[in-house]
Amino acid sequence: MPVIFGIIGLCLWQGAIWITQTPAYVLPGPIAIVTAYFDDYGTLNAALLSTLTVTFAALLAATVLGVVLALVMAASDLARAAVQPWAVTLQVTPIVAIAPLIIIWVNQPFLALVVCATIVAFFPVLSNTAAGLAATPHDLLDLFRLNGATRLQTLLLLRLPAALPYFLAGLRIAGTLALVGAVVAEFVAGSGGFASGLAYRILEAGYRLEIPRMFAALVLLGFAGIAIYTALGLFSHLMLRRRDA
């Protein structure tokens, strides 16, 4: 159904462009965008690969960081009090505001982009995993206590497996946020002259008024976001089905 609506929307869009004779530098039609992509697919695909590399590196880092911090927070109330305010502060600080500083501080451009995207992406993993660890059924915790379970046994055999659905929901959100973080960081880096990823190609096309090429890059970003969200949703579904079925 979404595909049918998409095709209808594209036809209406192209028809409106033809009827109104709108120039491509104001709003290109779908045909102009596809043509622009095939005219420059080598550069655009390389840029997409670069953006995805940053995205997946950031997602990996965000997952490790989010889970480790959630475990630290679950370990004691003191640790929670120490970590939570800083995690929230980092989450509410606009990445656009701190990306230039990170790019200056982290001398290696790729690493700087990964750090920016990780900051954007780690919070859902942290908050969801922490919520999952805190939501362990009390009866099961009592059962573990009655049977003399150690803290490590309770963590490994109960709290972590019970938190899995929460973690996977956080991971799904983090996947798309990592892409957003990577693109924002690339914009900031691109503005400073560092050529990397689709965001830089969008900036470049904008400066040259190559609007169809700009849209082609945007479409690639959109597809990448949908693919990441869908893939992580499928991964989550398979993991839970394998676990519970």
Add this chain to the structure above:
Amino acid sequence: MIDLSGVSKRFPNGTLALENINGHIGQGDFIALLGPSGCGKSTLLRLIAGLEQPSKGHIIWQDGSPRPGEIGFVFQDSTLMPWLSAADNVFLPLKLRGKNKAATKSQVITALDQVGLKDFAGSKPAALSGGMKMRVSIARALVTAPKVLLMDEPFAALDEFTRHKLQEDLRRLWRAEQKSIIFVTHSIYEAAFLATRVLVMSARPGRIAADIACSIGESEDRRIAPDYIALVKQLSDLLRAESLA
């Protein structure tokens, strides 16, 4: 086996849940704790299990404080781990005590056999009915051969047919094992059918309003035995008097 001496429980919010509970639970007793919702039945069970401490009074185990696994606890919900098979759920208390899975396989199968689920050892909880899940939960409580089995309204969420079946099975199990059982319920019929003694509790703060010995013959069809009907009437009158007091 267990002596309760002046046991009271006041929660941190000031609520007095239990007041001056005295009594003795002997080896092989099947005791039903009967009372209206909120009278402290579950709290008393948790105090006996050691999951909470009394504010006043003492709970004395004549053979010394129970070690891990010496108390079997069955909760209102089956509280199975959805990611483990029935056999692995039953094995859990043994695993927490460092037992080897292969070495205790026969113990696990025996426990499942006691509740009639030997053929479902490999099934995950998602594939079991509510009644079957509760049977697995009972097998999990039995697998460590506990001194006492504490059951907190285990059949309350089940349909009438399943409840009757499980009541009969539990009674058969008790007759075979002669284990001490403390069974919390708010059903007069359930208490009268199952127990050798019914402790009727008053509304909050919970006190023991009556300690009634049941004398329904084992050879009779208990649900239509005159003694059973007389006991149900006696318990109904007591509860009515307590609710009006």
